Amino acid sequence: MRILYYDCFAGISGDMNLAALLHLGVEPEYLANGLSRLGLDGEFALELSEAAQGGMHGLSVHVRLIGSQEQGQGQGRTFAAVQEIVGRAELAASVKKTALTIFRKVAEAEARVHGQTVATVHFHELGALDSIVDAVGAALCLERLAVDEVWAAAPELGGGTVRCAHGLLPVPAPATEAILAGMPTRRGGTDFEATTPTGAAILAATVARFTSRPAMTVRKTGYGIGQRQGGVLPNVLRVHLAEVDGEAGVSAGGQAGAETVAARLLQCNLDDMSPEQVGALVDLFLDAGAMDVHLTPIVMKKNRPAVQLSLLCAARDEARFRALVLRHTTSFGLKSFPLEKTELERRMVTVPTEFGPVAVKEALLAGQVLHAKPEFEDCRALAARHDLPLAAVMARVMRHYGP
Numbered sequence: 001m002r003i004l005y006y007d008c009f010a011g012i013s014g015d016m017n018l019a020a021l022l023h024l025g026v027e028p029e030y031l032a033n034g035l036s037r038l039g040l041d042g043e044f045a046l047e048l049s050e051a052a053q054g055g056m057h058g059l060s061v062h063v064r065l066i067g068s069q070e071q072g073q074g075q076g077r078t079f080a081a082v083q084e085i086v087g088r089a090e091l092a093a094s095v096k097k098t099a100l101t102i103f104r105k106v107a108e109a110e111a112r113v114h115g116q117t118v119a120t121v122h123f124h125e126l127g128a129l130d131s132i133v134d135a136v137g138a139a140l141c142l143e144r145l146a147v148d149e150v151w152a153a154a155p156e157l158g159g160g161t162v163r164c165a166h167g168l169l170p171v172p173a174p175a176t177e178a179i180l181a182g183m184p185t186r187r188g189g190t191d192f193e194a195t196t197p198t199g200a201a202i203l204a205a206t207v208a209r210f211t212s213r214p215a216m217t218v219r220k221t222g223y224g225i226g227q228r229q230g231g232v233l234p235n236v237l238r239v240h241l242a243e244v245d246g247e248a249g250v251s252a253g254g255q256a257g258a259e260t261v262a263a264r265l266l267q268c269n270l271d272d273m274s275p276e277q278v279g280a281l282v283d284l285f286l287d288a289g290a291m292d293v294h295l296t297p298i299v300m301k302k303n304r305p306a307v308q309l310s311l312l313c314a315a316r317d318e319a320r321f322r323a324l325v326l327r328h329t330t331s332f333g334l335k336s337f338p339l340e341k342t343e344l345e346r347r348m349v350t351v352p353t354e355f356g357p358v359a360v361k362e363a364l365l366a367g368q369v370l371h372a373k374p375e376f377e378d379c380r381a382l383a384a385r386h387d388l389p390l391a392a393v394m395a396r397v398m399r400h401y402g403p
Contacts, residue, residue: 007238008155011194014134016237019061020224021141034140051225054234058223063130080350098139105201109178154184158194208316216242262315268331271306
């Protein structure tokens with residue numbers, strides 16, 4: 001199996017990631033051509049140069065903003081605004097999916113941190129044009145490398161403080177910490193922000209396995225040189241193209257317009273946790289990105305009433321969810337079953353209503369919308385704000401959405 005391995009010994013940022021993947025062999029012309037399809041030409045320039053730190057020679061990338069973008073115009077975009085930019089671009093569906101997954105990881109983290117919904121939260125730094133270039137560029141480069149899986153070492157988060165849209169914050173920034181919840185990390189290796197929210201989201205959206213001791217045969221190495229100088233660690237991201245034994249984590253197939261994803265079903269039986277504790281597990285695992293979580297009443301040995309916890313996740317996330325289940329339950333072990341899940345293409349659109357904007361999720365097959373439904377949390381927040389029945393708000397949203 002062919003993998004991309006992120007050696008994040010000094011963290012990861014969006015520009016370091018682009019530089020490392022270009023140094024690994026992705027053609028600059030390919031990246032530039034893909035980014036031009038965003039329809040934002042004339043607003044930025046991608047500057048590529050040779051650089052070195054700590055005796056490691058590689059490439060450095062800088063996204064130079066042009067005109068009004070230099071003044072910060074475009075900061076604070078919502079997820080819907082970013083989704084529109086990516087959605088209208090003439091890019092492969094797989095590239096769009098990866099890019100939007102990166103953005104959604106940040107949107108969900110920001111929403112949790114600031115007590116908002118995905119539809120209303122503003123991205124701030126990640127809504128800026130240079131971060132859009134970093135995220136879409138990451139998706140383009142990963143598509144070009146055509147690896148079966150992405151693996152990574154635990155990323156170094158850094159230390160000290162970082163100044164962002166909300167002021168001076170401790171490192172890791174709250175969004176970065178939320179994005180990487182449940183994943184292995186290191187911190188304190190240097191006195192600045194080593195892993196940015198964009199870098200964290202790239203890992204969260206693409207990495208199938210975190211391991212510090214991969215058994216692999218390295219075929220090629222790339223170095224992405226960051227902008228910081230003089231730290232305890234060189235500001236460098238190292239990546240490897242390598243071969244390992246194993247099967248690919250995702251397979252294409254199924255019906256046209258749908259995707260068949262390699263998944264894992266994790267199960268364990270719980271007979272010594274209170275109903276409140278067991279119920280809290282559902283939200284915990286869904287917030288961490290599980291595809292599905294459900295609880296089934298069972299009777300165990302000695303006629304003990306118990307609950308079977310079943311968690312469905314992508315194959316690439318199995319190691320992370322194994323650790324989460326073992327950490328947050330009283331189970332001494334768990335079972336894992338391989339399976340395939342066929343998913344319709346999903347698309348989020350924003351519907352204006354008299355109550356405010358609401359996100360609506362569409363399910364598509366071969367480009368045709370089969371069904372749609374409003375985002376529950378958006379509707380629940382609006383129902384509470386306007387003292388209306390939840391069902392009435394959801395019905396009104398769908399009337400605005402279409403016939």
